Amino acid sequence: MSPAPVLVVGGGPAGLAAAAHLAAVGHAVDLVELRPALGGAYHRRPIPGVTPRPIGAESETRWARLVAGIDHPAIRVRLRTGFLGIDGAGCALLDDRTAGRVEAARPAAVVVATGALERVRPRPGWELPGVTTAGGLQVMMKETGRIPEGRILLAGSGPLLVALAGQMIAAGRPPIAVVETGDPLRRPLAGFGLLPHPARLVEALGHLGRIVAAGVPWLRATALETIAAEGDALRVELRDRRERRRTLFADHVALHDGIRPNDRGFPEPSVSAADRPFVAHAGDCREVLGVAAAEIDGARVGAEVAAILAGTSTTASKALARLAAERRVQAVLTRLFAPAIPPTPIAALPRETVLCRCEGRSVGDLAELLDGSDAPGGREIKLSGRFAMGVCQGRFCAHWVAEAAATLRPEATAPTAGDLIGRRWPARPVSIDAVIASADRSDTSPSPER
Amino acid sequence: MSDVAFPSDLRVAVVGAGIVGVSTAWFLARAGVDVRIVEAHAPVAAATGAADGAVSVASKRPGPMMQAALAGIRLYRELAESGVLDGLYLTRSTFLVAADRAEATVLEGHAAALASVGVTVDPISAARLPIVAPALSDRARAAIEVRGEGHAIGYDIVRRLVHTGGLRIDRDRRVTGLRRAPSTGRLLGLDTDRGPVDADVVVIAAGGGSAALLGLGDVLRPRRGQLLVTERAPALARGLPGAIMSARYLLSKASATGGPPVSPRGYGLVIDPLRTGQFLVGGTRENDAERPVADLEAIAHVLADAVALVPGLADVRLLRSFAGLRTAVVDGLPLVGPVGSGDVRVATGFEGDGICLGPLMGRATADAILGRPSEIDLAPFDPARFTGRMAAA
């Protein structure tokens, strides 16, 4: 019997580890990555000729190991290829951007390893040009070795802001300040939780040390309240826990309020082992535990999928124990960066604050929609309110819309972000030209004999 | 409302929060009736939420459905003018486009049929087409412009009616049967999975869910329609002055007048430029489809047809595909009217015409309950035509 073909979605650590494991046990694997290069967010590779920024010996070893793992004749790496979902005929749809064609594949299983998405809280002005996610700024730095010209302000919450500031300082371009709603220094006891994880502690202290040495203000227990365009600059209003306000001017503002799984819009994990294609999620897109966990989880899910396709079972107690340890690290970080100044509830933001970045739908629009005899549910908020209806398909607003709806109509069943986003293909917009081209050659599923 | 021809304490339960059920409830509430809507899932969860926006007579053949469509358009216009549907109903033309000589011939006959019932139809020559609709390809050989048509988005209409009617919807409440007094057989209301609902009159407007309540399993059929919506392309949209319907669609609609059943997967083509600058493009009509999920083969087929007629669509992105299971009646005509003694009424089976006919049939159903004369002849849609096939009620 030929081994069943498997589709792995995402060229980050989880996807690579899953692909390597599946190929090693005899499956033909198509590994698709939307970008022109493998790496994912953490291991984003620099373009040719750019010296990689040092990311630590542990990370370098990991990447080398992951790349070696997919050097296998049964793995076909397909760059610039996106996964659009599974259609009504059970086909996995691939958007091959090089060929300009959508393909319908029939893998026995799909491993979704699409990583994480940043949480960015809506604030007045967060839609302005010059405002990016911190991750967006970071991946551009990693890829190009360059930092955009001008004053850069980092704001929000979480260890990524500290790490990014450290990297910018190392590159000779410190941010003008790091605004942090938490107050990690006030929670030293929580920090002891990192003691069993010396590598993380050293990394964190290294970044902190650079911030202190470079004299970059680390404004803790401080919230970035609004951003406004003023001339060519961005005028930023801050508020701290003692209600003191201050104004800063920047050319770029990088926002970050944590990360969440990038699973929305993709098929849900299979519940039944008999499902074909069998769908599994791996890495941060299943549970956000960071890069080390992603590699472990990718291998674990690869083994699980192989076992399901073989009709056997697998025990992953060792991997699960390592994931549990990573979960403890994440819990420590969450405690360290717990908000010391409570964020403004979405429903309490100024009415004109944009929620849906794609269509410009605001807090006021949502309040108006929710006013009346009958509280609309998730799908109606989407359809009639046009929230999560735009081209990003709700990835950056659905959670906030759901939160605000729950506040505005507490008596009604609260909609979920999943209700708003839905799981219809295409999971991302796709060229109509490419869809039509699919009819030319429909069956290009990975062939087992390869 | 002064002309109270019904008991002032009349209680009506409407099953189904699609456009038909909500319209019925809206007209009843307007007349002061105590009405509640019971919905198994959520409003517009089925066909209404997966429909095109055609409030249109353009594809109809002479007969009761053509008459109903004309009345449906008139009602939309009234509701828009009175402010109820202000901003939600858009008057515009439908362009029926022929891509070859055979289609052009069909089109000529069809134009005459439409004109015979008073629809304003203008033929457009191949030479004038590029001026009228610059986004059309030169494959379009001829077209007719059907004037006075309209466009309405089903879920927006439902939301507005719920809001302006002050209607409340019991969500996630599944009706398990009709409740009758054991001794007299008098209707007491509904049994639901969350307890009984008292009512003197029940209206069943539950699409495919109606069959089980009425025992009409062999009369109603789910028919899948696949559609898609593109991202915004306002410049292209400006090149299309109205909805574009392929003349071939007339063939796909054959069963609407009781013609032969459609093939397992029938394709039609309507390209609808929306106010947002997006395009709503449909679609399929499929028998024996169980799940409302779109597939690549169908969407690619529809898009290939669409691009052949509007080449600029090739450079636009597909944003969303979707499918609806629409309830059709075996003889191609909807089911509207009393079931048995009249304390239970049904209004369903509109297939692809629910948006156009929903408010109209909602009003007709409300009028019948209120003892008012109906403005349209419901006789062709009377469920009694299936007497003998009905088990319950």
Next chain:
Amino acid sequence: MSAKTFPWNGVPIAFRDGETIAAALANAGVRTLGRDPAGRVARYFCGIGACQNCLVRVDGRVVEACLTPAVEGVPVESAGEPTEAAP
């Protein structure tokens, strides 16, 4: 040093092999990418193709600037119309 360029709305923008359109434009100090098809200001935001805020037009097709490699001489334009007002 590479001298490769692509025209951005007619203006040559230098880029290095493997660089995305978004990175090259950012390096050239281009912060607003014109209008997107919805008429809103296009701009770089998430960097991973999820937010759809950096849409531009290449070869007639709408693509994410942050995912699409720059190619020498291949024109890149704003995805929407320059005159289109934001809704």
